[in-house]
Amino acid sequence: MRGIDTIDLRAGTDVGEVVRDLTNGRGADSVIDAVGMEAHGSPVARLGQKAVSYLPDAVAGPVMSKFGTDRLAAFYMAIDVVRRGGTISLIGVYGGAADPLPILTLFDKQIQVRMGQANVKHWVDAIMPLPTDEDPLGVDGFATHRLPRAEAPHAYEVFQRKEDGAVKVLLTP
Template sequence: MKAVTWQGRRDVRVEEVPDPRIEEPTDAVVRITSTGLCGSDLHLYEVLTAFMTPGDILGHEPMGIVEEVGAGVPDLSAGDRVVVPFQIACGGCWMCLNALPTQCETTQVTGEGMGAALFGYTRLYGAVPGGQAEYLRVPQAQFGPIKVPEGPPDDRFVYLSDVLPTAWQAVAYADVPPGGTLAVLGLGPIGDMACRIARVRGAERVFGVDLVPERLRRAKARGVETYDLRDYADEKELVAAIRDETDGRGPDAVVDAVGTEAHGSAAARLAQQAASLLPRKLGAPFAERFSVDRLAALYTAIDLVRRGGTLSLVGVYGGMADPLPMLTMFDKQLQIRMGQANVRRWSDEILPYLTDEDPLGVDDFATHRLPLDEAPRAYEMFQHKSDGAVKVLMTP
């Protein structure tokens, strides 16, 4: 089959690889019909290269048709249409039963000290072959795959794999009070969708911050009060402008949907680039002990949120040596929630919104649809935010 493979920093290729097969009774094999390109994939493209191995199959936002199931998968059959969550979880351990499938005790990558295994996401999360491919082996298929109805196009449901539950959890963790205010830093796919979800869940005002014109236009068209980072001399000016709209206090909650590749962190960017250029045998230990993030977005979130407010961190961070303004965080009495999205915890709540009325705008959420063969161009375009690329779907 064809699959998108990682070969090195900023080097992905579509190659022929062996077809997946049933290896355990709880496996399924899914023929992929649509697969997304995620901002997290870009971290593998440049920042987290020390944890990658040439030939790793990328991707964690797939959906498709079940081809085959193992004997331990009673609720799926060949021909079922499914969305595959990005994490691999059993559904029966203590963590899963307590709505934390990202911490599944059956698939935890204990050798790396990490949580549940993820599709297509470094050896830290199990080095499981991902879904940017023609076929995908799905472990723990007795729990993971979400059956969806025939009929509507893939765009209606594919975002259940990651974008929708990640944005939903970000808003749920933000815990905006009825009629309250929320600021979202970063209007890429997750930030954009978080704004939409916040509005349908009752936030009175949503402020969105970015510096990419297409992202700002999309958010503004959905009723978000947008702020172009390029219009302000520094983050203090931006914070002051939003505080002026919230009685001088700041919003009730802030979602950081940027993460480790934030603009405005020049020194940290240089450190990340230097680490990514090291040979893997040197780069991985260095990254595990001394890795840093570009923290501009997080610092802005801490400054912006009102006292007693909530920070919801959904952008991926990976640093181990990052300085944080603990005095400010403690003095402001901030609540902070974060983590990978627990997809199956939220999927049943989200499904009623995926109707013909399309209140979340999923049907036209993708800006680009490309064949899988054009994955290298898709990665480059998404990395450089060129051609108005906000969300890319690929079709094998």
């Protein structure tokens, strides 16, 4: 659909192998990690975060900022699938202070890492007129589902489970 090959992570597929097969062994030129700290994958990090959630806020905050770890499964996957000399763009937010990054692998593969939060205030004046024009960004047809706002919980479930071909859900008033 839309010229995109989908790889189902639930199938136990080695995503790196699939991407390299699709690119004749090369890997992706660019990878976007838009998942961030809620990525699933590390049972130890998940357990630690759950344990800290039982602490009083006055204690939990300093503990997480000093010893917090993120679940880096999506970032590690990005490193695996990007080609040598490729680019990883991190727009997902990672907040842990004790994350073990594979710096040697990043260095060896000559990966360029770009990251940061969207500077919305800087770009909003330039972007806001675009959706009212004649769809210069090609976004009008991107929504696969249009539902009334009252069905938002159902829409989220359909999107989360990727049911009925859900890619983007547009909620209307």
